[in-house]
Amino acid sequence: MDSSWQTFVTECESCQRCELAATRQHVVVWRGHVPSHLMLIGEGPGAEEDRQGKPFVGRSGQLLDILFTAFGLAENNYHIGNIIKCRPPGNRNPLEEEVQACRPLLERQIQFVKPQVIILLGGVAYKAFTGDQTPISRVRGKFFEQDGYYVMPTFHPAYVLRDNRQRKKLWADIGIARRRLEELGLLEPLSFV
């Protein structure tokens, strides 16, 4: 692994830029691969992520992993991070000042990962990343370009776990992202034999 990436992760792990440093167990930076054509960005760590120090390892992560398997995405095909890297107490939404404090770290992470396609998981991640207040239900499944990346918001897996009727939409959106990677020549089409 690139030593400059390791240096970055180590720097994140000692970050004190916002008050969440006082209550976290771990700084949660990433899982998957560096670099990666596909990057997924969630809102922030939950209890299990804080305990293990990795993003999306609880029930939401298990659902994501099922989707990755279904769409033929191996661990070296994606990189997962979050808008903020430390768990807000009680799983509350991140505060604006926490998002702003963590933003430079996320921007550097994206520069290391070099994704062509970014999936934003959930309304909080969408608003924090774009500044747009449009409800996630109106923007999900549609690509737009930002800073040279193809960006697509979709529902957060935790929301889908609470409302099973939305499962098909998350499923469809991951398929849309996969097709974009195929169109860009970055992934072979799935073959069903």
Ligand code: SF4
């Ligand atoms: S949330 Fe981000 S800015 Fe705040 S302490 Fe953690 S790593 Fe630093």
